[in-house]
Amino acid sequence: MSNPNHDPTFLALASPPVRTILASCLEGRDLTQAQAATLFRAQGPDLLAIAATADILRQQQVGERVTFVQTRNINFTNICYTDCTFCAFGVPRQHPQAYAMSVEEVVQRAVEARDWGCTEVCMQGGLNPLLGGDIYVRLVRAIKQAVPELHIHAFSPFEIQYASQVQRRPVRDILLELKEAGLGSIPGTAAEILVPEVRQVLTANKLSVQAWVEIIRTAHEIGLPSTATIMYGHIDGPDHWAAHLALIRDIQRDTRGFTEFVPLGFIYQNTRLYASGRARPGPTGRESLLMHAVARLMLGRDIPNIQVSWVKLGLPMAQMLLQAGANDLGGTLHNESISRMAGATYGEYTPPAEFERVILDMGRVPAERDTLYRILHQGPHHFDPARPATMPGGATGTALREEART
Ligand code: SF4
Numbered sequence: 001m002s003n004p005n006h007d008p009t010f011l012a013l014a015s016p017p018v019r020t021i022l023a024s025c026l027e028g029r030d031l032t033q034a035q036a037a038t039l040f041r042a043q044g045p046d047l048l049a050i051a052a053t054a055d056i057l058r059q060q061q062v063g064e065r066v067t068f069v070q071t072r073n074i075n076f077t078n079i080c081y082t083d084c085t086f087c088a089f090g091v092p093r094q095h096p097q098a099y100a101m102s103v104e105e106v107v108q109r110a111v112e113a114r115d116w117g118c119t120e121v122c123m124q125g126g127l128n129p130l131l132g133g134d135i136y137v138r139l140v141r142a143i144k145q146a147v148p149e150l151h152i153h154a155f156s157p158f159e160i161q162y163a164s165q166v167q168r169r170p171v172r173d174i175l176l177e178l179k180e181a182g183l184g185s186i187p188g189t190a191a192e193i194l195v196p197e198v199r200q201v202l203t204a205n206k207l208s209v210q211a212w213v214e215i216i217r218t219a220h221e222i223g224l225p226s227t228a229t230i231m232y233g234h235i236d237g238p239d240h241w242a243a244h245l246a247l248i249r250d251i252q253r254d255t256r257g258f259t260e261f262v263p264l265g266f267i268y269q270n271t272r273l274y275a276s277g278r279a280r281p282g283p284t285g286r287e288s289l290l291m292h293a294v295a296r297l298m299l300g301r302d303i304p305n306i307q308v309s310w311v312k313l314g315l316p317m318a319q320m321l322l323q324a325g326a327n328d329l330g331g332t333l334h335n336e337s338i339s340r341m342a343g344a345t346y347g348e349y350t351p352p353a354e355f356e357r358v359i360l361d362m363g364r365v366p367a368e369r370d371t372l373y374r375i376l377h378q379g380p381h382h383f384d385p386a387r388p389a390t391m392p393g394g395a396t397g398t399a400l401r402e403e404a405r406t
Contacts (some may be wrong), residue, residue, distance in 0.1 A: 014049035018042055022053040022297075031298040033246040039294050040238035047289060054293035054300075054325030061296075061304045062327045065378065066359040067369040070352055071120040071153070071331035072113035076101045076139065078341075080126025082158075084203045086192070086234060086279075088270035088342040090126040100128055103142050110143045113334065114150055117352075120371045122331065123154035124187060133166030136174075137181050144182035151184040151371045157215040158190040158207045172218050179224050185371055186219050188227040188258065194247050195240045201278065202234070213251065220257025225372065228258045228303065232291055233266035233283030234273060241291065245298045252302045259373060260305035260328060263291040265312040269343025288313060289324050296325030305373060311344060319358050328369075329355050356383035 011019050021035045031039075042050055077100035080090030091098050101109075110121050123139065136155050143152055155163075155178070164171045191212055192202050199205045219226055228248045232241060252258045265283045268274040274281060283291070295306050308326040310318040311333055318329060334349050352368060359366040360380060367378045 010052050011049055013045040013052075015046055018046045018049060022049055025053055025297045026056065031294070033242045036242035036245055036294055036298050037238045039297070040241050040290050042290060043286070047286060050293045050297075051289060051324035054296040055323055057296055057300050058306070058325050058327055061300045064363075064365050065367045065375075066322055066327055066329060066362070066364045067305070067367045067373065067375070068329040068352065068355045068359075069120055069331050069369050069371060070116075070118045071122050071371075072109065072116070072118045072334040073331075073348075074101075074106055074109050074113075074121055074123045075125055076106050076123060077125040077128045077131060079128040079130060081129055082127050082203070082206055083272075084206075085273035085276070086202050086231070086266060086271050086342075088267075093128075093130060100131060103138055106139055107142050107146045110147050110150055114147045116334065118150070118332070118334070119376070120151045120153050120184075120331070122187065123152065124156055124159065124189065127159065127162045129166075133163045136160075136163050137177055140178055140181040140183050148182075152182060153185045153187060153371050154183060156187055156190040157212050160186070160215050160219075161207055161211055171215050172222065175215075175219050175222055175224060179222060183224065185259065186216075186224055186226045188216060188229050188262075189264075191229050191244075192231045193236045193240045194244045195236075198236055198240055202273065209247075213247070216257070217251060217255060220251075220255035225257050225259050227260050227262055227307075228252075229262045229264055230291070231264045231266055233287060234268070234279040241294070245295060249299055249302055252299070258303050259371070260307050261295050261299050261303045262307040262309060262330070263288070263295060264309055267312060267342035267344045271342055285317065288317065289321065292321045293325040300325070310350060311348070315350065315354070315358055319362060322359070322362055322364065329359070351382070353382040353384070356380050 011022055014022060017038060021039060025031055039050055078089055078091055079093050079098045079100055082090065113121050136159065140152055143150065160171060160174055163174045190207055192199060194209045194212060196205060196209055216226055230244050265288055268279060268281045273279045292306060292308060305328050306326045307328040307330045308318040308321040309330055332350055332352055356366040365378065366380060368376045368381060370376060
């Protein structure tokens with residue numbers, strides 16, 4: 001394919017309404033919510049024109065570098081009193097597969113993560129009444145004491161709201177205490193779709209749009225950055241996606257606290273939402289392409305990092321979306337459990353050498369980053385064409401999978 005930068009005719013692929021919108025984006029104007037909804041409905045050759053435009057803006061905004069982070073997921077408990085219909089991870093306490101790790105076990109996993117080369121641990125869990133509302137600060141303190149150099153990226157706004165309710169303390173106090181204990185950033189998960197009618201079906205609106213926004217704004221205000229996410233491909237559609245992106249952009253223009261935007265395709269297989277017949281079986285390839293490309297067009301000037309989730313989409317699809325607006329492959333994700341429980345089959349770990357191989361294959365520049373997008377290594381650092389990728393500590397993929405099951 002010719003480089004659209006050098007081919008002024010590539011917009012001719014697009015239908016007149018889409019061409020007008022893309023030309024406006026290339027001239028540096030904001031994509032409006034209504035325009036985003038139009039692009040999200042695109043089909044046929046319009047898709048190529050949208051992807052090419054997103055790729056041009058990606059080149060202008062972040063260049064040829066594709067980043068990733070070495071991180072270990074610690075899903076410290078799957079016991080949850082909430083019953084979100086899209087979730088196959090949380091279970092009641094009586095469930096035969098219910099578990100809760102001790103603080104010592106979590107610390108042990110963090111130490112292993114550091115030894116494997118991780119710079120971050122990402123911790124999220126169910127809302128487990130058996131652990132008490134102070135579990136979050138106890139975990140952060142214990143990890144920081146054992147491995148002070150690890151960045152702790154942890155606790156969704158749902159968990160922050162839960163801690164606030166159980167302890168009867170304001171969200172700001174909870175967040176300040178966690179930051180003081182050593183929390184580095186929070187995942188902007190539990191966003192799903194920030195539209196009340198969708199949340200009513202997904203979570204019975206137990207974490208409202210207003211509460212999610214308040215917790216994220218408060219975190220940013222006190223100096224705790226977060227990611228921003230969207231979960232798409234269930235009962236949602238173009239108007240919901242456009243509203244969600246517009247809200248994320250508004251928050252970012254006020255706080256500058258989002259480090260990245262992460263589209264998360266709905267993994268449907270083991271969920272009640274899909275079994276009830278109400279949801280689609282996850283996003284199509286067209287929808288995933290549009291989600292990443294339109295996110296670049298709408299958010300790229302304010303949130304330059306658009307991540308593609310290999311664990312949700314698979315590495316081959318993730319690689320293609322690096323050519324449609326994305327610039328980050330996310331984490332190596334040792335022991336990711338939440339997507340796997342929902343039925344994702346793309347594994348729970350990708351070695352950094354494999355990320356670098358895929359990035360080099362696209363003609364781009366691999367770069368290992370930390371959680372806050374500071375570059376640790378640029379260029380191939382782990383990949384050796386003469387040797388296959390290896391698992392950390394000599395473990396095999398099977399061994400890691402076995403460990404994740406416990
Ligand atoms: S998404 Fe989170 S809060 Fe909802 S049921 Fe699953 S673990 Fe619980």
